[in-house]
Amino acid sequence: MSDPAAGSSAVAVPDPMAAFRPAPPHERTPERYLPSPSPDPWYSSPPVVDPATAPGTILDSRPVTIPPHNMRNFGRGWQVLVQSTDSHDRPQQIVSTVIEPATPWTGPGTRPLVSFNVTIDSLGLTCMPSHVLPHEFNLELPPFLQILADRGYGLVVTDFQGPKAAYAAGRANGRAVLDGIRAARAFVPPGDPGPLFADSRVVQVGYSGGGIATGWAAQLQPVYAPELTGVLVGSSVGGVPADYSELFDTLDGTLGSGLFLAAVLGIAREYPELYSLLNDAGDVAAHALRDSCAAANTAAGIFHTPLSMLTDVDPRTDPVVAEVLARNRLGTADPTRGADPREVPTGPVQVWHGDAAAPIGPGPGSSQGPGDPFVPEWTARQLADEWCAAGADVEYTPVPGEHILAAYTAVGPALDWVDDRARGVPFTSGCR
Template sequence: IEPATPWPGPDPRPLVSFNVTIDSLGLTCMPSHVLPHKFNMELPPFLQILADRGYGLVLTDFQGPKAAYAAGRANGRAVLDGIRAARAFTPAGDPGPLFSGSRVVQVGYSGGGIATGWAAQLQPVYAPELTGVLVGSSVGGVPADYADLFDTMDGTLASGLYRAAVLGLAREYPQLYPLLNDTGDVVAHQLRDACASTNTVGGLAPFPLSALTDVDPRTDPTVIEVMARNRLGRADPAHGADPREVPTGPVQVWHADATVPMGPGPGSSQGPGDTFVPEWTAHRLVDEWCAAGADVEYTPVAGEHVTGAYTAVGPALDWVDARARGVPITTGCR
């Protein structure tokens, strides 16, 4: 997207990769189909604000042709490919690519945070030419380790999204499919084209993953290996990770955190925090990236997993704005 809003310069118009919270299993749920054809009330106004500020935008169908929701490594590679494509694209009649000289920043929340975090982590290995070009990654509400979420999502109101995430992983790692029992086969078939709204409402029937399989998903070695392969943070060579998988550009991690007051004044009540993806998982992600040498800033926001996407619009986009405009950042971790 090249917005109508002029860019004042002096540098070229920056490019922002906005990684939508797709959280879906169907191809008609992808941004390229949804945004031109549907009115989506679930989407915080990131896209509109960024366009109004004059940024070029790229929105990638990062779940790919298999709609592999939550397949972090594949999602991250797709985001980087989308950035490559946007930087190389020359509109008809133009002398050269629109964004070839642009700074690039990316931002995404929840399922979009998975793709954003993995794109940042894989960039030095998968897209080394973007080192120094990808100047910031704003990662919100990211489920960094799916194994941590058995107690908070599996069998709870969030179980619909958790089921969909496991089925999305299976599309990239088909060794998971033989673990499904007859019920699991039926559920996988029924949900084969489900969009985020259906997967979210599916939590009203909060049956656990154990109903879909005859193995214990917490201890089965195949499940453990797939989840470990898609665990964001410390690069573990034991699960096929490259030690160079460390973000090269600065990262903002933002999360609905119970330590944030919900109102003004010293007596205001504390927010609930993210009950589905607990804030301690975000703290650990920050610690692991910091220990590996990345520059990371943690930004706690008010609310829980759903409302946190809205309360963070201001601080997340201000951070994105600063990185896109080349404002210097304090290195290290805060």
């Protein structure tokens, strides 16, 4: 005879389909779509900080080691927890990795500092460079970081997407880069008599998602970090999607749709009004992808998922979408959307891009490159033209290849340009 109480202690069986069912409306809060907690206590339980703490202030530090498979000739390294500011002027904390390579600096003056802004392109906190560089084998970096270390530059690598992993949220990303630079210049290693990079020239470089952060840091610097005028002596901006509204035809529903969707979800973390536009399928996708890294986001493009599957409004014409995209448009500052007309790069800028005008082979008559099919080269040329018109000094550099290959074909011209700025070589070319 069965025990009628036996069923009361039965263990509930998890629903294997729960992740594929939309949440009821009352559960669709912005928190549902944020990344899972990080194993890093600086992310999972950050210290309580006075909101009035100045951006760039170092809140904590710890030593870090980067293994040889991610950086040979690693010398000394530290991670710093830094006060920063999100897109809406609210305080938040970011993490930066500061590296003094074993390679000595043989150029003029003190060792320069390069802010290398990684192509993070991710939605999860374990995808951030502060976690990946010391703990994982990094497959997502072109050889920029290693070459920079081999040339003897000091390095700062900032988790510029911040505690919400707000991929493609330009204003917050750019502010984080600037605060990482501030912190690296102020940081005094334990036992050292003073800061490593207080007197260093500073140059920054980044591609694609890292190009977003680099471009915004250059544009915001004169207003957000005016003390870096004359210190930030160059910004090399590669493969940057300057105007997201121009990418619907080339990314939405194409092989680039995975990264496009990730970027939209990343921006929504800074502008949660976008979440109200999700339908049931969009709710499931935003929750399921909340921890996805760049490789998975890139691979998801094979499904060619259009945004129209995830919302019941037309994202090309919806006024909420248009307003958010306009606020994250690089180039001519728009005062009607909160931009300051002084937001114009003060130091020289190199804009480089996979361009159909770039020759593939040496000599006259060589065939031309395919150009970037996802972020059209005309958008990068337009960004350079707008910055020039606003008074910046900009050089446009076409490189062979499409969006992936251009990250590698540009290594030479981009890092040679960075090297010239770091060594104090006068910038003689630029806006025509």
